[in-house]
Amino acid sequence: MTVRCDRTPAWQALQQHADKVGRGFDLRQAFAADAGRFASFSQEAPHVFADLSKNLIDQRTQELLLDLAQQCGLQARRDAMFAGEHINSTEDRAVMHTLLRAQGAVPPGSRSGVAGELAKVHETLDAMLEYAETIRADHTITDVVNIGIGGSDLGPQMVVLALAEFVAPGKRFHFVSNVDGHELAGVLKGLAPEHTLFLVASKTFTTAETMANARSARRWFEQSGGKDVARHFAALTTNVAAAREFGIETTFGFWDWVGGRYSLWSAIGLPIALAIGSDGFRKLLAGAHAMDEHFRTAPLAKNLPVRLGLLDVWYRNFLGFTSRCIAPYHSALRRLPAYLQQLEMESNGKRVDLQGAALPFGTSPVLWGEPGTNGQHAYFQMLHQGTDVVPLEFLAVRDADHDLSGHHPALLANALAQAQALMQGRADAGGHRDFPGNRPSTFFVLERLTPESLGAFIAMYEHRVFTSGALWGLNSFDQWGVELGKVLAKDLEPRLSSGDVTGLDASTAGLLARLKQG
Numbered sequence: 157m158t159v160r161c162d163r164t165p166a167w168q169a170l171q172q173h174a175d176k177v178g179r180g181f182d183l184r185q186a187f188a189a190d191a192g193r194f195a196s197f198s199q200e201a202p203h204v205f206a207d208l209s210k211n212l213i214d215q216r217t218q219e220l221l222l223d224l225a226q227q228c229g230l231q232a233r234r235d236a237m238f239a240g241e242h243i244n245s246t247e248d249r250a251v252m253h254t255l256l257r258a259q260g261a262v263p264p265g266s267r268s269g270v271a272g273e274l275a276k277v278h279e280t281l282d283a284m285l286e287y288a289e290t291i292r293a294d295h296t297i298t299d300v301v302n303i304g305i306g307g308s309d310l311g312p313q314m315v316v317l318a319l320a321e322f323v324a325p326g327k328r329f330h331f332v333s334n335v336d337g338h339e340l341a342g343v344l345k346g347l348a349p350e351h352t353l354f355l356v357a358s359k360t361f362t363t364a365e366t367m368a369n370a371r372s373a374r375r376w377f378e379q380s381g382g383k384d385v386a387r388h389f390a391a392l393t394t395n396v397a398a399a400r401e402f403g404i405e406t407t408f409g410f411w412d413w414v415g416g417r418y419s420l421w422s423a424i425g426l427p428i429a430l431a432i433g434s435d436g437f438r439k440l441l442a443g444a445h446a447m448d449e450h451f452r453t454a455p456l457a458k459n460l461p462v463r464l465g466l467l468d469v470w471y472r473n474f475l476g477f478t479s480r481c482i483a484p485y486h487s488a489l490r491r492l493p494a495y496l497q498q499l500e501m502e503s504n505g506k507r508v509d510l511q512g513a514a515l516p517f518g519t520s521p522v523l524w525g526e527p528g529t530n531g532q533h534a535y536f537q538m539l540h541q542g543t544d545v546v547p548l549e550f551l552a553v554r555d556a557d558h559d560l561s562g563h564h565p566a567l568l569a570n571a572l573a574q575a576q577a578l579m580q581g582r583a584d585a586g587g588h589r590d591f592p593g594n595r596p597s598t599f600f601v602l603e604r605l606t607p608e609s610l611g612a613f614i615a616m617y618e619h620r621v622f623t624s625g626a627l628w629g630l631n632s633f634d635q636w637g638v639e640l641g642k643v644l645a646k647d648l649e650p651r652l653s654s655g656d657v658t659g660l661d662a663s664t665a666g667l668l669a670r671l672k673q674g
């Protein structure tokens with residue numbers, strides 16, 4: 157049984173602590189007073205090192221946050237997830253994306269039935285990887301087009317870009333998500349049907365954008381002389397029947413216990429397997445599994461995802477920060493912020509608890525960002541001297557995968573310098589040139605960007621989001637908030653040609669008149 161965070165004694169103690177020292181905390185003084193600060197506020201985890209020492213927390217904050225985690229029953233909820241309980245209560249589903257990367261046995265304490273699910277996981281994984289190897293060896297296929305949106309797009313796209321170093325030459329990867337025909341039309345322009353494989357990726361196989369793009373892709377394929385739809389289309393879905401009805405014979409399934417934004421480890425990861433091969437895909441899973449084990453077994457005080465999730469609660473609820481900036485210092489990670497936006501904001505952007513009662517405190521922050529050093533020449537001004545404090549998250553990779561001399565030290569020096577400048581500030585120049593400093597950041601280090609380290613990093617983030625969501629007492633695994641817009645769009649689409657504005661508010665009616673087609 158979990159307890160909502162604001163109903164615990166630790167919550168009250170944290171409030172008092174924030175009033176007393178939290179808001180007046182000074183990083184520079186903290187480092188001056190404690191030579192061991194870096195050691196005690198950094199955390200080693202599989203494939204990921206995290207320096208949390210430049211955050212606005214002291215030992216007492218950390219202790220109280222750990223009390224909060226205990227009093228909320230974080231461990232029980234974590235164990236319930238790993239055991240396959242239906243913790244996604246509003247959809248009455250288990251949450252078992254970790255099972256997709258389980259290496260052999262099910263976690264101890266698993267519900268009966270989980271072992272059977274794992275057998276299905278391995279069977280599908282083997283079939284999908286075998287297919288991936290067949291296509292990789294088929295040199296007539298030069299272009300792979302993934303048609304999917306949200307979780308059926310962002311994860312595979314982010315990972316394929318991030319692991320470009322591991323992608324064998326000979327195939328190009330395209331990702332089409334938007335219902336905006338400009339996107340699909342732009343991709344199709346450069347393609348020949350006999351050399352193209354379309355992957356229709358949709359958990360539900362009902363998402364309007366994906367279905368529209370899949371229909372148009374098939375029409376283009378047939379109209380441009382493509383033969384053998386069966387060979388050139390595959391579907392990745394939990395709704396195999398709908399894919400078959402659409403006319404796709406090659407299908408790879410997954411299960412309702414995999415949330416869309418947690419699905420890159422399932423058949424939705426086929427583009428990744430095509431790009432980096434079956435060995436590479438298994439390494440991605442192994443990296444994630446290593447982090448799962450860390451999250452499942454490490455004591456809370458030494459548990460990286462837990463420490464991060466607790467920090468997120470501290471910042472959001474006690475220091476009042478409403479956003480977090482993601483700064484990956486690696487250009488291949490350019491889609492990471494977009495990926496993390498869905499992961500965190502769709503999971504924890506909720507205003508009611510598990511029972512549906514309104515929450516009296518803030519939940520998901522806004523996540524945003526661009527790769528470094530680009531952001532430095534754009535919005536870092538605001539981060540250094542603006543009126544809001546925005547915690548930053550640096551991600552640096554020690555070893556480069558290129559041999560251009562001088563670039564990598566320059567990149568890493570910039571990451572270090574920005575974190576340093578945000579903390580130190582400068583008070584000697586006067587007026588416009590002064591920096592307040594004391595601006596918090598977390599600094600992640602990977603030794604190299606590999607399938608293993610990326611898998612571990614993503615899993616770390618998933619569990620961090622789990623942690624803050626669990627403390628807030630909300631359901632991180634549903635997304636009812638995306639439904640209303642879908643319903644309204646259905647109503648408005650025919651009105652764009654009929655011009656019927658009956659029952660519409662004046663603004664929507666006025667805009668519709670301006671956008672009316674034909």
Ligand SMILES: O=P(O)(O)OC[C@H]1O[C@H](O)[C@H](O)[C@@H](O)[C@@H]1O
Nearest residue numbers: 306307308358359360363416638
């Ligand atoms: O994979 P699909 O069923 O097509 O869903 C694609 C996406 O759209 C939905 O509206 C949800 O907001 C996302 O969580 C999901 O990933």
